[in-house]
Amino acid sequence: MLSERRLEVLRAIVQDYVGTEEPVGSKALTERHRLGVSPATVRNDMAALEDEGFIAQPHTSAGRIPTDKGYRLFVDRLAGVKPLSAPERRAIQNFLDSAVDLDDVVGRTVRLLAQLTRQVAVVQYPSLTRSTVRHVELLPLAVARVMLVLITDTGRVEQRMVDCPAPISDDSLADLRARLNSRVVGRRFADVPQLVQDLPESFEQEDRGTVSTVLATLLETLVEETEERLMIGGTANLTRFVHDFPLTIRPVLEALEEQVVLLKLLGEQDSGMTVRIGHENAHEGLNSTSVVAVGYGSGDEAVAKLGVVGPTRMDYPGTMGAVRAVARYVGQILAES
């Protein structure tokens, strides 16, 4: 088992390494921290920590750096979440409060997170799975062409073209719209299919095909749009580490461009704050990065995730604090609108 002091040594190593970006040796450690023991003792502790796999040497006769396992221990047992300062909190609130629509909220959140953590920020759009329908609109565009517009309670709007199998009168369409809305408005996406199931039957024979087509498109839209979109920002921050590993920046950028990868990355985690360190990330390109993510939402339920991607050598307490605070404020904003 690791003694209290050895944990203290690990904490000191992580802190120093995060600060200086250089392997840290026993002597430097005793100078910068009040461990109350000599370098030689620290060396023994370091050897033990290395045996356990918490730290490693890049090469003989260099200082130690934390391993993924070391960071994991640090995050789990040694580090707290550093709360933001009052001015920072005020700044966040002000900045987010001036957002005008959903796109703007997400855009501002991304910029905010990137700036606050000086890392790459990823914000998922509020998910539609738990959303409800606010309104469905049907617009006749041409003789057998209808535009379907779906508006959700999170303020999102989705539209689809529908090519009808037969022409439909404006009256019938208005009728369909009215009945459709009376059934689905305020309902959750998941409930919509059975709610509209018997709708075609109540229409004239000639219109049934069209009604079915429209409904099919609606259901399709509900399903498709459940796969969430996201926004990323702050990629320029990656260049801060380019001198460390100019080689690893490429796969990271590539991974960040693959929305699928990012969605999986965020989706894997439960809605509480989670930290994935280095190789804990399934995607190979992100093996030298850590991901700090947390769910956010307008009510009790988390509707989406947001987080940051940075080097494993990051300021975990600060990053976690920023991520948590931003998630909280975004939730508030969404609840208000």
Next chain:
Amino acid sequence: MLSERRLEVLRAIVQDYVGTEEPVGSKALTERHRLGVSPATVRNDMAALEDEGFIAQPHTSAGRIPTDKGYRLFVDRLAGVKPLSAPERRAIQNFLDSAVDLDDVVGRTVRLLAQLTRQVAVVQYPSLTRSTVRHVELLPLAVARVMLVLITDTGRVEQRMVDCPAPISDDSLADLRARLNSRVVGRRFADVPQLVQDLPESFEQEDRGTVSTVLATLLETLVEETEERLMIGGTANLTRFVHDFPLTIRPVLEALEEQVVLLKLLGEQDSGMTVRIGHENAHEGLNSTSVVAVGYGSGDEAVAKLGVVGPTRMDYPGTMGAVRAVARYVGQILAES
């Protein structure tokens, strides 16, 4: 004046440098190209080209590399636009044809351009300035709250909340919607203001305030949404040059994150194909990059721009060919839908 052969030498230098990424010397030039003269002659020509400012040496006793001015001459007088191969063209068409909506078209275009040119791709969303209104929808959300939905002929949908000064009946709202649509559908954005100017007067006194508010919001949306959005992709390609100038990648990434900068970048150029080389770009961060952009649109008129950002040392003929081809196909897709 520059003799024919000297231009030939410049062309050879540009081509070799783009290929090898290394300064090119007189001997290597005569070996790789059939110039029909000796290295010594080429050296004289190079000295002349250097005097004119078309090429430069990174340091004494190294080969020459083209300057911005040299690339400019190359693009203007020496290089054609390299057409894509038939398979490439087919691939483009197939890929773009499977797009399902506007977002998808733009997204696919970005990926396509990035992959084709192996550079950073920027695609502006079709502009609304020349767009026409396809439909305006008004949805009662609460007693004095209306959602305004604007649908354009380019397939874009914009929505806005309107807080009304006074409650309005559903009937009046339907009436407004009908009259509004009968006036503006099919009209250009720019024409809308005068078309709706006298609408409030035709309503009951109690509803006029609300009608005015709704109209004001509509006009606002038309104006606001004229400022275009854009999508970028292929930033991972920047890392291909990281060994050349690890220092310059940062400002480029930063510039790419500033939508305003990019919009200005594309906007500055006329709708034909334009190439901005190095310092010709107004934005400082892009001084070591070149931008190849072209307008695209569904009809005769260009409705937006697309292009790529890459190092000044890029394959101009190939890039220009790819950009032009993609713009053409995107235009077709937009015209169809």
Next chain:
DNA sequence: TTCTGGCACTCGTGACCATTGAGTGCCAGA
């Protein structure tokens, strides 16, 4: 049992230096 000081050892880093070779400018002659 645990900590400490001392000591020999490792090895990356940076300075210094010589060598190499690609590339240049210039000039005399074809």
Next chain:
DNA sequence: TCTGGCACTCAATGGTCACGAGTGCCAGAA
């Protein structure tokens, strides 16, 4: 006007060497 020759420059390469931060180990003190 072009060509071959020649001397010169200088970045890059690679080897040697001293330095020093850092380590592991061990004997002795607490």
